Amino acid sequence: MKLEIPRFDKARILVAGDVMLDRYWMGGTSRISPEAPVPVVKVGSIKDSPGGAGNVALNLAALGAATSLVGLVGDDSNGRELETALNSAGVFCDFHRVADKPTITKLRVISRHQQLIRLDFEESFALSDASHLQDKVLRLLDKIDVLILSDYNKGALLAVTDLIAAAKAEGIPILVDPKGGDFSIYRGATLLKPNLHEFESIVGPCRSETELVIKAKQLLHDLQLQALLITRGEHGMSLIQQDEPEQHFPARARDVYDVTGAGDTVIAVLAASIGAGLPLPESVALANIAAGLVVAKLGTVAISGPELRREIQRDGGADRGVMTQSQLQLAVADARAHGEKIVFTNGCFDIIHAGHVGYLKEAKKQGDRLVVAINDDLSVTRLKGKGRPINSIERRMAVVSGLESVDWVVSFSEDTPESLLMAIKPELLIKGGDYGIGQVVGSDFVNSYGGKVMVLSFLDDCSTSAIVSKIQHDLTKNK
Numbered sequence: 497m498k499l500e501i502p503r504f505d506k507a508r509i510l511v512a513g514d515v516m517l518d519r520y521w522m523g524g525t526s527r528i529s530p531e532a533p534v535p536v537v538k539v540g541s542i543k544d545s546p547g548g549a550g551n552v553a554l555n556l557a558a559l560g561a562a563t564s565l566v567g568l569v570g571d572d573s574n575g576r577e578l579e580t581a582l583n584s585a586g587v588f589c590d591f592h593r594v595a596d597k598p599t600i601t602k603l604r605v606i607s608r609h610q611q612l613i614r615l616d617f618e619e620s621f622a623l624s625d626a627s628h629l630q631d632k633v634l635r636l637l638d639k640i641d642v643l644i645l646s647d648y649n650k651g652a653l654l655a656v657t658d659l660i661a662a663a664k665a666e667g668i669p670i671l672v673d674p675k676g677g678d679f680s681i682y683r684g685a686t687l688l689k690p691n692l693h694e695f696e697s698i699v700g701p702c703r704s705e706t707e708l709v710i711k712a713k714q715l716l717h718d719l720q721l722q723a724l725l726i727t728r729g730e731h732g733m734s735l736i737q738q739d740e741p742e743q744h745f746p747a748r749a750r751d752v753y754d755v756t757g758a759g760d761t762v763i764a765v766l767a768a769s770i771g772a773g774l775p776l777p778e779s780v781a782l783a784n785i786a787a788g789l790v791v792a793k794l795g796t797v798a799i800s801g802p803e804l805r806r807e808i809q810r811d812g813g814a815d816r817g818v819m820t821q822s823q824l825q826l827a828v829a830d831a832r833a834h835g836e837k838i839v840f841t842n843g844c845f846d847i848i849h850a851g852h853v854g855y856l857k858e859a860k861k862q863g864d865r866l867v868v869a870i871n872d873d874l875s876v877t878r879l880k881g882k883g884r885p886i887n888s889i890e891r892r893m894a895v896v897s898g899l900e901s902v903d904w905v906v907s908f909s910e911d912t913p914e915s916l917l918m919a920i921k922p923e924l925l926i927k928g929g930d931y932g933i934g935q936v937v938g939s940d941f942v943n944s945y946g947g948k949v950m951v952l953s954f955l956d957d958c959s960t961s962a963i964v965s966k967i968q969h970d971l972t973k974n975k
Contacts, residue, residue, distance in 0.1 A: 499778060499781055499782060499785075499808050500808075501782075501801055501804055501805045501808070502769055502772035502773060502774045503772050503773075504559040504560040504561045504768045504769075504771075504772050504801055505560040505561065505562070506771070506772050506773070507556075507561040507562065507641055507642065507767070507768045507769075507770075507771025507772045508561070508562045508564075508639060508640045508641045508642075508771060509556050509561050509562070509563050509564070509640060509641065509642050509643075509644060509764075509767050509768060509771055510563075510564045510565075510566070510633065510636050510637075510639075510640040510642070510643050510644070511549050511552050511553045511556065511563065511564070511565045511566075511644045511646055512549070512565075512566045512567070512629060512632075512633050512643065512644070512645055512646070512652070512653070512659065513548065513549035513552070513567060513644070513645055513646030513647055513648065513652055513653055513673075514548045514549055514567065514568075514600065514646060514647065514648035514649070514650040514651070514652045514653070515546065515547075515548050515549045515550040515565065515567035515568070515569060515578065515591070515599075515600070515652070516546075516547040516548040516549075516550065516578075516599070516600035516601065516602060516618075516648070516650075517544060517545075517546065517547060517550075517574050517577065517578050517599055517600070517601045517602070518544070518545050518546070518547035518551070518602055518604070519542070519543070519544050519601060519602065519603045519604070520542065520543040520544075520545075520603075520604050520606055521537070521539045521541075521542055521603065521604070521605045521606070522539065522540060522541045522542070522543065522605075522606045522607070523537045523538045523539040523540040523541070523607060524537070524538055524540065524607060524608070525537050525538070525607040525608065526538075535607065535612065537605055537607050537612065544577060544581070545581070546578055546581055546582055547602060548600070548646060548648050548650075548760070549565060549567050549644075549646035549648075549652075550565065550567070550578060550582060551760040551761075551798070552644060552646050552673075552760045552763060552764045553565040553582060553587045553764075554582065554585055554587065554798045555760060555761050555764035555765070555798040555799060556587075556764045556767065556768055557582075557585045557586040557587045557798070558585070558798035558799060558800045558801075559764070559765065559768045559799075559800065559801050559804075560801055561767075561768040561771060561772075563586065563587045563588065564587070564588045564589075564590065564636055564639075564640070565582060565587050565588065565589050565590070565591075566589075566590045566591070566592075566629050566632040566633055566636070567589075567591055567592075567629065567652055568591065568592050568594055568597075568621050568625050568626070568628070568629060568651070568652045569591045569592075569593055569594070569599040569600075570593065570594055570595075570597050570598040570599040571593040571594065571595045572598060572599055574598070574599040574601050575591065575593060575599040578599060579591055585798075590632050590636075592625065592628035592629060592632065594621060594625050597619050597621060597625070598617055598618065598619060600616075600617070600618040600650055601616075601617040601618070602614060602615070602616050602617075602618075603615040603616075603617070618650065620650055620651040621650060621651030621652055621654070622651065622654075623651075623654045623655070625651065625652075626651060626652055626653065626654035626655045627655060629652055629653075629655070630655045630658060630659060633659055633662070633663075634662055637662060637663060637666050637668060638666070640668060641668070641669075641770075641771040642668065642669045642670075642671065642767045642768075642770055642771040643659075643663045643668050643669070643670050643671070644671050644672075644673070644763055644764070644767050645659065645660070645670065645671070645672045645673070645682075645685070646673050646760070646763070647672065647673060647674055647675045647676070648675055649675040649676050656672075656681050656682065657681055657683070660672075660682065660683070660684050660685050661684065664684050664685075669686040669687070669767075669770055670684075670685040670686045670687075671685070671686060671687045671689065671763055671766060671767050671770075672685045672687070672688050672689065673689050673759060673760075673763050674688055674689070674690050674694060675694070677697060677698070679698050679715070679719060680718075680719065682719060682721075683719045683720055683721075684719070684720050684721075685719075685721055686721070686722050686723065687721065687722060687723040687724070687725060687766075687776075688719070688721055688723075688724050688725070689724075689725045689726075689727065689759070689762065689763050689766070690724070690726060690727075691726070691727045691728070691729070691759065692726055692727070692728045692729065692731075695712070695724075695726050698715065699711040699712075699714070699715055704822075705820060705822040705823065706822070708726070708734065709734075709736060709742050712724045712726065712734075712736035712742075713736060713738060716736065716737075716738045717738065721738075722737065722738070723735060723736065723737045723738075723776060724736045725762075725766070725780060725783075727758075727759060727762060727787070728747075729747070730747050731746075731747060732744060732745045732746040732747040732784065732817070733745050733747075733762075733780065733783075733784055733787075735776070735777065735780050737776075741826060741829070741830075742826060743777055743780070743826065743830065744819070744823040744826055744827070745780060745781060745784040746816065746817030746818060746819055746823070747784075747787075747788065747817065747818075758787050758790050761783075761786050761787060761789075761790040761798070761799055762783045762784075762786065762787050763783070764786075764798075765779075765782050765783040765786040765799070765804070766779050766780060766782075766783040769782050769783070782804060785804060785807050785808065786799045786804060788807075789803060789804075789807060816897070816902070816903050816904065817897050817904070817905070818893050818894070818897050818904075818905045818906070819904050819905070819906050820906070821906055821908075821916065821919065824867065824904055824906045824920065825919055825920065827904060828865070828867070828904075828920050831864065831865050836863075836864035836865050837862075837863035837864045837865070837923045837924065838863060838864070838865050838867060838920065838922040838923050838924070839859055839860065839862050839863035839864075839865065839866045839867065839922060839923070839924045839926060840866075840867045840869065840913075840917065840920060840922035840924065840925050840926070841855075841856070841859055841866070841867070841868055841869070841925070841926045841927060841928065842868070842869035842870070842871075842908075842913045842916075842927075843868075843870065843871070843928065844870065844871045844876045844879065844880065844884075844885060844892075845868070845870050845892050845895070845896050846876065846880075846884060846885045846886050846887055846892065847886060847887070848892075848895050848896065848899075851928065852928070853899065853901075855926075855928035855952045855953070856868065856896075856899060856901045856902060856928075857900075857901045858952050859901070859926045859928075859952060860901035860902070860903075862924050862926065862950065863923060863924055865903045865904065866901060866902055866903050866904070867903065867904045867905075867906065867920065867922065868896050868902050868904070868905050868906075869905075869906050869907070869908055869913045869916055870889065870892055870893055870896065870905060870906070870907050870908070871907070871908065871911075872889045872907045872908065872909045873885055873888060873889050874909065875908070875909055875910065875911055878911060879911060889907050893905045893907060912937045912938070913937070913938065914937060914938050914941065917938040917941055917942065918941065921942075921945060921947070922942070922947060923947055923948070924947060924948050924949075924950065925938055925939065925942045925947060925948070925949045925950070926949075926950045926951070926952060927949075927950075927951050927952070928951075928952050928953070929951070929953070930951075930953070931951050932951070933949050933950075933951060936949055936951065
């Protein structure tokens with residue numbers, strides 16, 4: 497899937513939901529309090545930023561979309577600060593001020609990039625308060641392309657059923673970030689974006705990819721939805737549509753510092769992309785890239801269009817990374833539907849050396865997509881003996897997936913990848929080393945359907961076993 501950044505400035509998005517102020521007290525810690533066994537934080541800086549629906553709106557404005565926000569705040573200084581910050585970022589705010597309730601504020605104390613405690617200042621709003629929000633939404637419907645309902649279960653969206661009905665009558669796509677144990681209140685929305693925990697709390701545990709898809713499609717039917725986007729943390733996100741094959745988007749490979757606000761970023765980029773005319777799968781792919789960027793930052797932050805563009809240019813793809821076998825089959829099917837040629841190779845990849853890098857780079861040149869299948873830990877031990885692997889399967893997969901030439905990485909537990917080859921049927925099977933064509937496992941099967949088999953030599957005659965043997969020899973020699 498080739499991605500391009502759309503004209504976000506053409507999108508007109510309305511966000512309605514629970515707005516809040518995220519406040520951060522940050523400083524160093526060097527001692528424990530004499531009063532209680534807790535660290536003493538010397539506060540060096542204070543940062544305030546819009547949270548909840550406010551963070552969604554901030555992300556939209558950072559992308560350049562024309563953004564409006566309606567919500568409920570208290571008649572207090574925090575509410576006024578929140579509105580000022582959002583207006584300064586280019587967000588049109590239409591808040592209803594509730595005299596007897598505080599603006600929802602979440603105070604986090606942070607030291608050394610770790611959150612030590614969170615203090616919440618809030619009271620849930622009533623239906624009478626939510627009716628004011630509903631009136632404001634109805635007045636803006638004829639001026640927008642997409643409606644986002646950002647529900648944090650604080651009371652702003654108590655009239656959510658009426659909001660969905662009104663937007664649906666106008667033909668406006670409705671994207672919902674849901675909360676709580678009753679998704680029936682979102683019946684008729686265009687897309688629901690639960691995380692996996694929220695999804696399973698509604699449909700029950702999903703023990704396999706197949707079960708997840710079956711339960712998702714049943715929920716689509718029951719709630720009359722067009723799509724479900726299930727965010728799955730380190731396992732990426734899955735897009736399920738009623739009459740389309742499911743699509744999986746692997747998590748981006750990067751360090752995770754803070755997941756605060758990541759869901760807000762996802763739904764913001766998704767809405768802006770749809771509002772700018774991008775199809776749903778491409779919109780989800782962009783949202784997935786943005787999620788990978790935001791979790792690498794501390795606190796609630798917004799991702800800009802230029803950041804997304806640089807990431808796409810740097811990476812060159814939206815759906816690369818570690819996959820399960822089921823997810824890989826879907827990705828391969830989608831690639832073939834776009835006329836792409838699949839190249840397959842396999843190995844232990846215990847210690848990545850120059851030979852691996854060179855032959856994988858050469859393998860990628862033979863087609864459009866390179867699949868690397870890696871033996872799991874027990875399989876490596878059976879093949880290589882006690883003491884191997886040196887690196888766990890998770891580490892080996894992470895390193896290989898980070899190579900520029902590799903598109904998809906998958907593990908297998910058997911001694912050979914024959915069952916995986918039968919499931920994927922690559923156009924080209926490649927092996928690195930000094931094998932003869934007939935010695936390559938799976939060559940007969942690949943040849944049987946018209947595929948090709950190639951053997952590429954490692955650069956500099958490298959091999960992991962030789963490297964391990966040399967290390968062991970040197971250690972013995974120096975004893």
